[in-house]
Amino acid sequence: MKKIFNHKLLIMAAAALMMASCTKELNIPPSNLLSSDGFYQTPAQSEQGIIGIYGGLRNLSNDEFLYMSEVRSDNAWVTPLTDGLREYAEIATFRAGNDIATFNSVWNEWYKVIYSANVALARIPSCDFGTNDKLKNQYLGEAHFLRGWAYFELARLFGNIPLIDKEMGPDEVKTVGQSSATDIINKIVIPDLKAAEENLPTADQMTDNTGKTIEKSGRADKIAAEAMLGRVYMTLAGFPFNDNAALDQAKTQLKAVIDYSTSNGNKYWAPDSTEWRKQYLPMDDYYNKYSIFAIQYRTGGSGNPAIFNFSPALPPIAYTEQRIFGNSIFINKTLMYQFDRVYGTGTSAHYDARGLGYSVLTGYAAEKNFPAYTQTTDTLHLADGSVVNEFTRTMYYKFMPSKLKIANLGVSLDAEADMKDYNDWGVNLPIIRLEDVMLMYAEILSKTDPAGAMAIVNKIRERAGCTSESATSSAEALAFVKQERQVELMGEGVRWFDEVRWNEWKSATIDKFNRYHNPDGTDVANVKDGRYLYPIPLSQMQVKPGLYTQNTGY
Numbered sequence: 001m002k003k004i005f006n007h008k009l010l011i012m013a014a015a016a017l018m019m020a021s022c023t024k025e026l027n028i029p030p031s032n033l034l035s036s037d038g039f040y041q042t043p044a045q046s047e048q049g050i051i052g053i054y055g056g057l058r059n060l061s062n063d064e065f066l067y068m069s070e071v072r073s074d075n076a077w078v079t080p081l082t083d084g085l086r087e088y089a090e091i092a093t094f095r096a097g098n099d100i101a102t103f104n105s106v107w108n109e110w111y112k113v114i115y116s117a118n119v120a121l122a123r124i125p126s127c128d129f130g131t132n133d134k135l136k137n138q139y140l141g142e143a144h145f146l147r148g149w150a151y152f153e154l155a156r157l158f159g160n161i162p163l164i165d166k167e168m169g170p171d172e173v174k175t176v177g178q179s180s181a182t183d184i185i186n187k188i189v190i191p192d193l194k195a196a197e198e199n200l201p202t203a204d205q206m207t208d209n210t211g212k213t214i215e216k217s218g219r220a221d222k223i224a225a226e227a228m229l230g231r232v233y234m235t236l237a238g239f240p241f242n243d244n245a246a247l248d249q250a251k252t253q254l255k256a257v258i259d260y261s262t263s264n265g266n267k268y269w270a271p272d273s274t275e276w277r278k279q280y281l282p283m284d285d286y287y288n289k290y291s292i293f294a295i296q297y298r299t300g301g302s303g304n305p306a307i308f309n310f311s312p313a314l315p316p317i318a319y320t321e322q323r324i325f326g327n328s329i330f331i332n333k334t335l336m337y338q339f340d341r342v343y344g345t346g347t348s349a350h351y352d353a354r355g356l357g358y359s360v361l362t363g364y365a366a367e368k369n370f371p372a373y374t375q376t377t378d379t380l381h382l383a384d385g386s387v388v389n390e391f392t393r394t395m396y397y398k399f400m401p402s403k404l405k406i407a408n409l410g411v412s413l414d415a416e417a418d419m420k421d422y423n424d425w426g427v428n429l430p431i432i433r434l435e436d437v438m439l440m441y442a443e444i445l446s447k448t449d450p451a452g453a454m455a456i457v458n459k460i461r462e463r464a465g466c467t468s469e470s471a472t473s474s475a476e477a478l479a480f481v482k483q484e485r486q487v488e489l490m491g492e493g494v495r496w497f498d499e500v501r502w503n504e505w506k507s508a509t510i511d512k513f514n515r516y517h518n519p520d521g522t523d524v525a526n527v528k529d530g531r532y533l534y535p536i537p538l539s540q541m542q543v544k545p546g547l548y549t550q551n552t553g554y
Helices: 007-021 043-055 060-070 087-092 101-126 133-158 181-199 222-237 246-263 273-278 306-310 333-340 403-408 434-445 450-463 474-488 495-501 505-515
Strands: 076-078 291-295 329-331 377-381 387-391 429-433
Touching (some): 087 101, 133 181, 222 291, 222 429, 222 495
8 A cells, every 4th residue: 555644734634624624614505595585576687696506616627617527537647646636636636525515616606506496596587577478488498408417517516515495594505314316316416407498499599688699608508408418318227227228318318419509510520620620729719619518618707717727837929928836637647558559650640630739738848938848658458458558647638828829720819818826727618529429429329329429420530630440349339439438528528427438447447556556645446436426515514414324435
């Protein structure tokens, strides 16, 4: 067993514990949300309320999708022991206990969304919209979508959680025990998303309270609800739920989204690799162009805080004037190998267009007062028995709108204009894209139609300049689907949840630790059964001792 003894860690952990003990009411709705009797009186107020629910999503790009999914997965490798308490390192190495502040933040962020949605769903029906029932239903559909999605995320992060589906005061909240994750999904997630699917129009038919189109606003629409339902059913079909009947329901939902795309000029599909690369730029022409649903971020105080935390450092002249001094989070060398593969020969030789210089960055040259990047390599044993050397300190770069990337894409853009600080990047986080839907559908097809599954895989690969692959069995087709999901969706907070529903989370994590030679700060004994879930946060356990049962493994 690797021993960890670090005085800074102990001091910081003690401080975190003291803070947690002083915030026992964090799962109670914020006081400014409790007096809503005078609100939701008009369509304009109703829309303000709905927009306010979306506002509660801001920190989740960092707290959940980066720290609790991406770094936990086999997409990433982190430096296990850092200079002080870095919660992402605790999470990635499975050392994290229930006192980690990130867990409590995510719990509270999602329950704030739920509380706000409950208020909207209670008040909007009695608001006078005149004859405009379409607008009223749209707002109700958005509230249902956001509440259903919130409960889905909480269930797959924490398992058994309290189900609160109406406005409650602090004392009443303290009487609500846990419902099983299965009940959460079946009793509120699916009904909410079905209500959203029924009430929401497609984006081109959505308006604000004045009748102005909001097609490009990035708010949830009917297709987002259908896609999210597909993801929910895929989750139910996998570990730990293992509901085989859910697979047919997933297939129906996913096919509906794909058919909608096809019948609407291949909507959401980037036609070439250049467009694929541009979709992550903070530009009006590309915001929401290729995302089915994304968390919206704009500079000026509502930017994306995860962008800073993805990168260890970047120099100011070629890359960004914002000071980047973030974290030691790197691309796992097995994933880096995929981006290092060469396709074609001679003068036509090239790499996957999604990789070097766009989704990943292997280094940078020195600038004045800024040294060149220090890269390292290590051996990587491949499935065919061969051994290669691979980079081990490659940076995540997918969402960073650096000056060099912008120049290489030939667009005119000052991505840093109006930024308040380094946490204020105007870069959306895609929550579900067409490629995600297509590959989930291919996953289903792999069981009965391997050729159909591979047609989807190869459509995505060929756009990126990769050679097509063929499969001679369902198992081989499924392996290609899984690999393509890892490459295409890297950085988007999808991989960990895929590993869980495939019940590969434990073996993938242990393999990763072994692949990096189990350095100090890692211990395969920490990868305990049950730790596909996170612990119920300590401060929530302390609100009313005995109300909640802690998850297995903590």
